[in-house]
Amino acid sequence: MTTVDTRGPAPVLDNYLTHSRGLRSWLLTLDHKRIGLMYLVSVLGAFFLGGMFALLVRTQLLTPEGLIMDGDQYNQAFTLHGAIMVFLVIIPSVPAALGNFVLPIMLGAKDVAFPRLNLFSYWLWIVGAIFFVLSLFTGGLDTGWTFYTPYSVDQGSAMAGVIPALTGAFILGFSSIFTGMNFIVTIHRLRPPGMTWFRMPLFLWAIYATAIIQVLATPVLGITLALLIVERAFGIGIFNPVLGGDPVLYQHFFWFYSHPAVYIMILPAMGIISDLIAVHSHRHIFGYGFIAWSSIAIAIFSFLVWGHHMFTSGQSELVTVVFSLITFSVAIPSAVKVFNWLATMYKGTISWNTPMLYGMGFIFIFTIGGLTGLHLGTLGTDIHLHDTYFVVAHFHYVMMGSALIAFIGGIHHWWPKMTGRMYNENWGRFAFALVFIGFNLTFFSQFMLGSQGMPRRYASYVGLQQDVFQPYHIASTIGSYVLALGFFITAGYLIQSLIGGRRASANPWGGRSLEWQCTSPPPHDNFSEAPTVGDCYDFSVLRWDEQEQGYVWREDVPHPQQEEVEAT
Amino acid sequence: MPRTGTVMAGTDPAVDPRGVFDNPDDRRSAARFALWLLCIVLGMLFGGVIVALLVLRFDGAAWPSDLPRLPWQLWLSTGLLLMESVALVLATRRTSSTRRRLLVLAFVLAIGFIATQVWAWWDWHASVDLEARRTAVAALWVVGGVHVAHVLGGLVPLGLVLWGATTMEWSDRQNDRLRLTATYWHFLDAVWIAMMLTLLIVL
Amino acid sequence: MTSLLMMLAAAGTSTEATFWMPEGASTVAPDVDGLFDFINLICYIFFALVVAALIWFAIRYRQRKGQHTFEGGPTHNMALEITWTAIPTVIVVVMFILGLQTFLDLRTSPGNAYDINVTAQKWSWTFQHPEFAVTEAAELTVPANRPVRLLMGSQDVLHSLFVPAFRVKQDVVPGRYTSLWFEATQPGTYQLYCTEYCGKDHSLMLATVHVLEWDEFQAKMGKLAREYEEIPESQLPSYALTRLYNRCASCHTLDGSSSTGPSFKGLWERTAEGTTVFTDGSTLADLQKPGGVYDIPENYIRASLVNPQAHIVQGYTGAMPSFQGQLKERQIDALVLMIKHLDKLVDDQGNILENPDLGSETPQEGAADDNG
The missing domain is CATH 1.10.760.10 (Cytochrome c-like domain)
Known part of the structure; x- marks a missing residue:
């Protein structure tokens, strides 16, 4: 792109970006859009840091002996990669960053119910993140993101960064709880007239289901981490068998939160995809009710399956069998969603732009991630696959390939709304291709590694099977470099669009949910006039307007607002 | 605190700084809803503590058999907290002068609750030989401590309401605060009764 | 469905390494591999259907130049939705039952097992044969064609014993015993890993499993037992x-x-x-x-x-x-x-x-x- 194209509608002078100026007006803002944007920047910063650790881990594993780090360094690298990506990136990515920006506008509200609490959540997040970074400087952290006892309380081996990291995770947990509470109250109490529960865009259903999990599960993580901090600081043994505690109890507590946390990560992603697929296929979402209820069903089931992380832990066999059975029940609503998305595309008008490519990439990757969950939910095969790279590959397909890909897709989808600028589509498609190929190369190799027997969290793999493992590791590492390149290019063209991007119209994709009814970027109070709530998936009333460079209401279809005016 | 929002007419900017609620009543009911959610959050937290204690007691082989019985002062604590709830129920119904006295009483009762807790566990601790019983003792302390921490947290809004009742004209807003504060204390009361039952089973 | 599995299992009795699985050298390996292949088959079918539909729709229904308005289209179809909920439900129930059978086989140790006591500690394995009063470190010698039961304890943190060739794995937990059994079918040398993260040298907490025929096994145990006599x-x-x-x-x-x-x-x-x-x-x-x-x-x-x-x-x-x-x-x-x-x-x-x-x-x- 050589010339700067600024065609399109003239910018609206007073929008949320220009409403007030100065650093203070950002850091202490109560505007959900600015808070969402600050989350976005912070989360992407953490994503960069976590990604760097991932590249270190991958580079180490190019050779069986380990290329660049010793055991302790490697253990810190994978621990920080996991802890940062889980607690600082994926969990807040969609709900806190995109959710904060989009939720009130989609709902037709002026802001979330408690704007001050919202700002407080953001700053709690920052404090939690600082504790995490602190753990790097106070002696490192090598427990894995799961903080399994008794290793994490063993003064001899675990490092001095454990307490700061636990404190950080504890604080981040409360940030997440307050965000969840805020969203639940907002959705219950701030729906404008006309916005009934079953007129809400599916993204809101997903965020709502997520918020329920955040509110119910995160306190248990909080108390578990607090007990661990007490245990480590004062040398008592609630989870330490040497002092009369029970290490498997810790695992139960940890997974009671952390399994639902997986759905904190994937449910909002599914919500984004539901909206993305419908908007960019320009076709009414298929089976709205099924998708909405399946979000709630997943949220409920998610509390009943934690034991499937512990099939080999020594828990009783009956418990193991029951958990396996319930685990399969989660597979059904997930499968139903995939079929609904495909049915939405059927006979649609599918535009091959970047957000839709991410949407289709999501379906491809999530299908693999979901199906390989079957190998792990089945008891007989899980015994062999547990704690191998098969598990690593599976949860990267779900957490990274699905949750983060949807997040990136969502950023592209709402980028014109957030910034008022269009990015370069060709670069977008090219970067998507790199991300998609890089991702699959990195993580598909790991399925074979795992089923062949490569254990996870290994700094080296010298042994009888090293010749089997090495080619897969090399492929995986090359894939990770391609993936990283894709992300760097994405960062490049998105930043470029802020400076030289074409101005975005109010509705560049043809969406019907309320955020596409306000200007891009939205005004400070979201809507200059009360928006009209209709069927947010009925795209037949829109048409492309060349001059506007966006979609407008069809002249031959009566506009509900005009009807009202005529009626009065 | 600088506000960046333009304030809509009819809303109190100190309560609703972004003017998200068209009607103060909506705002009030939203706050009550949020408080219930907070109670659910804390209920999960206390539930976790209670489950941990029960598992340690009945699943672990290492629970000491010679721990002293439940300290009698805890019954006193229970009584004080129940009176606290009664005082707050009455305070939400009465008019100015009685209300102020009831709020002072509620505050004193809360302090009394904390004092009896400290007394109870101090006494109990003195009668335990710590060696080899550290984990059990610590677990019981955590149970008491987590609750006391939330009682301390409850003193802040109670103190604010009391301060409002003594220094300024009683307003709707203060009445809202009092009702929310009372609900939170009833919740603490309910949690304490659950904890008492657990302690009775455990000790 | 069971007969299909049996067929796949029978096809999988070969102990050769495949694209997915390492060589199998225990009695349960063919069962586990058969189950794995069965799940894989289901996955291939579903994946092929989903991706074929995805690509077909994406190409067939792409937005063409000048197409500026859209059809309304159907919003739901109850019969279709119930069908595609019911079919996966039946499939996962079958999968659960098959997995349960294999799991119970993996966990129920036969009565006449040869016992070995295993001690895990950072970062080494110790194997003790009570029958021969022999202790091995970092090497585990077991007889072929006889069930072997490992009774395992940890001295410090969590560990987990994993032998890919036997398809068995069990966490080793401090403060309690856990157990594991297998019956090796092929004399040979196999890798044993620690698969529960245990700190600095987790990836070096390895051992080699030697499977020997019973008489060779006895001879080796006798030699190890006499080791002390020669010190x-x-x-x-x-x-x-x-x-x-x-x-x-x-x-x-x-x-x-x-x-x-x-x-x-x-x-x-x-x-x-x-x-x-x-x-x-x-x-x-x-x-x-x-x-x-x-x-x-x-x-x-x-x-x-x-x-x-x-x-x-x-x-x-x-x-x-x-x-x-x-x-x-x-x-x-x-x-x-x-x-x-x-x-x-x-x-x-x-x-x-x-x-x-x-x-x-x-x-x-x-x-x-x-x-x-």
């Missing part, structure tokens, strides 16, 4: 500390701290001076009077190994099992000598010294006394 007398205390003590270490420390049992540090002095107090209030000195059972200290140590319940030291619960029959006479000699000369073998913190100086007093004397 020079002067080396016995060091051998006991490096090869036998790991079985004592979970209860008896070397640094004086109290654990499940009394520390070995100072044990010899307490025994020699008779200061040890028993649960009934008597002291060891009472039993050491002329004509008493323990006229010489070595006999008390020896009796504690073969009949530990006879006298319980005050403050302990007497949790120790008897080692009668598990230890050879010469190994008992070695342990007695180790305890006697412990202060020369370890430093004050209980760390094992590289080159212990046993001084002028040769250990033979003690051994001679004991055997005398």
Whole structure:
């Protein structure tokens, strides 16, 4: 792109970006859009840091002996990669960053119910993140993101960064709880007239289901981490068998939160995809009710399956069998969603732009991630696959390939709304291709590694099977470099669009949910006039307007607002 | 605190700084809803503590058999907290002068609750030989401590309401605060009764 | 569905490595592989359907130039949605039942199993064969075509024992025992991993599994058992500390701290001076009077190994099992000598010294006394 194209509608002078100026007006803002944007920047910063650790881990594993780090360094690298990506990136990515920006506008509200609490959540997040970074400087952290006892309380081996990291995770947990509470109250109490529960865009259903999990599960993580901090600081043994505690109890507590946390990560992603697929296929979402209820069903089931992380832990066999059975029940609503998305595309008008490519990439990757969950939910095969790279590959397909890909897709989808600028589509498609190929190369190799027997969290793999493992590791590492390149290019063209991007119209994709009814970027109070709530998936009333460079209401279809005016 | 929002007419900017609620009543009911959610959050937290204690007691082989019985002062604590709830129920119904006295009483009762807790566990601790019983003792302390921490947290809004009742004209807003504060204390009361039952089973 | 699985399982009896699975060398491997292949088949079918539809729709229904308005289209179809909910439900129920069968096979150990005690500690494995009184470190020798049961305990943090070729895995948890069984079918050498993260050298916590035919196995066990007979007398205390003590270490420390049992540090002095107090209030000195059972200290140590319940030291619960029959006479000699000369073998913190100086007093004397 050589010339700067600024065609399109003239910018609206007073929008949320220009409403007030100065650093203070950002850091202490109560505007959900600015808070969402600050989350976005912070989360992407953490994503960069976590990604760097991932590249270190991958580079180490190019050779069986380990290329660049010793055991302790490697253990810190994978621990920080996991802890940062889980607690600082994926969990807040969609709900806190995109959710904060989009939720009130989609709902037709002026802001979330408690704007001050919202700002407080953001700053709690920052404090939690600082504790995490602190753990790097106070002696490192090598427990894995799961903080399994008794290793994490063993003064001899675990490092001095454990307490700061636990404190950080504890604080981040409360940030997440307050965000969840805020969203639940907002959705219950701030729906404008006309916005009934079953007129809400599916993204809101997903965020709502997520918020329920955040509110119910995160306190248990909080108390578990607090007990661990007490245990480590004062040398008592609630989870330490040497002092009369029970290490498997810790695992139960940890997974009671952390399994639902997986759905904190994937449910909002599914919500984004539901909206993305419908908007960019320009076709009414298929089976709205099924998708909405399946979000709630997943949220409920998610509390009943934690034991499937512990099939080999020594828990009783009956418990193991029951958990396996319930685990399969989660597979059904997930499968139903995939079929609904495909049915939405059927006979649609599918535009091959970047957000839709991410949407289709999501379906491809999530299908693999979901199906390989079957190998792990089945008891007989899980015994062999547990704690191998098969598990690593599976949860990267779900957490990274699905949750983060949807997040990136969502950023592209709402980028014109957030910034008022269009990015370069060709670069977008090219970067998507790199991300998609890089991702699959990195993580598909790991399925074979795992089923062949490569254990996870290994700094080296010298042994009888090293010749089997090495080619897969090399492929995986090359894939990770391609993936990283894709992300760097994405960062490049998105930043470029802020400076030289074409101005975005109010509705560049043809969406019907309320955020596409306000200007891009939205005004400070979201809507200059009360928006009209209709069927947010009925795209037949829109048409492309060349001059506007966006979609407008069809002249031959009566506009509900005009009807009202005529009626009065 | 600088506000960046333009304030809509009819809303109190100190309560609703972004003017998200068209009607103060909506705002009030939203706050009550949020408080219930907070109670659910804390209920999960206390539930976790209670489950941990029960598992340690009945699943672990290492629970000491010679721990002293439940300290009698805890019954006193229970009584004080129940009176606290009664005082707050009455305070939400009465008019100015009685209300102020009831709020002072509620505050004193809360302090009394904390004092009896400290007394109870101090006494109990003195009668335990710590060696080899550290984990059990610590677990019981955590149970008491987590609750006391939330009682301390409850003193802040109670103190604010009391301060409002003594220094300024009683307003709707203060009445809202009092009702929310009372609900939170009833919740603490309910949690304490659950904890008492657990302690009775455990000790 | 079951017959399909049987067919796949039968096809999978080959122990050769495949694209997905490493070579299989245990009786359960074909079952696990058959189940894995069955799930894979289901996955391939679903994946192919989803991706084919995805690509077909994306191309067939792409937005063409100049297409600026859209159709409404159907919003739902109850019959279709119920169908595509019901079919996966049936499939996962079948999968669950098949997985359950294999799991129960994996977990139910046959009665006539050959027992091996496994001790995991950072970052090594110790395998002890009670039947032959043999202890191996970092190498596990097992007989082919006989069920082997591992009874596992950890001395520090969580570990997990995994042998890919046998398709078995079980966490090793401190403070309790877990068990695992397999029946190896193919003589050969296989890799054993620790698969529960345990710190710095987690990835070096490896062992090699040697599967031998029964007679070869017996011969090797016999050779390992005689290993002690061939050790020079002067080396016995060091051998006991490096090869036998790991079985004592979970209860008896070397640094004086109290654990499940009394520390070995100072044990010899307490025994020699008779200061040890028993649960009934008597002291060891009472039993050491002329004509008493323990006229010489070595006999008390020896009796504690073969009949530990006879006298319980005050403050302990007497949790120790008897080692009668598990230890050879010469190994008992070695342990007695180790305890006697412990202060020369370890430093004050209980760390094992590289080159212990046993001084002028040769250990033979003690051994001679004991055997005398």
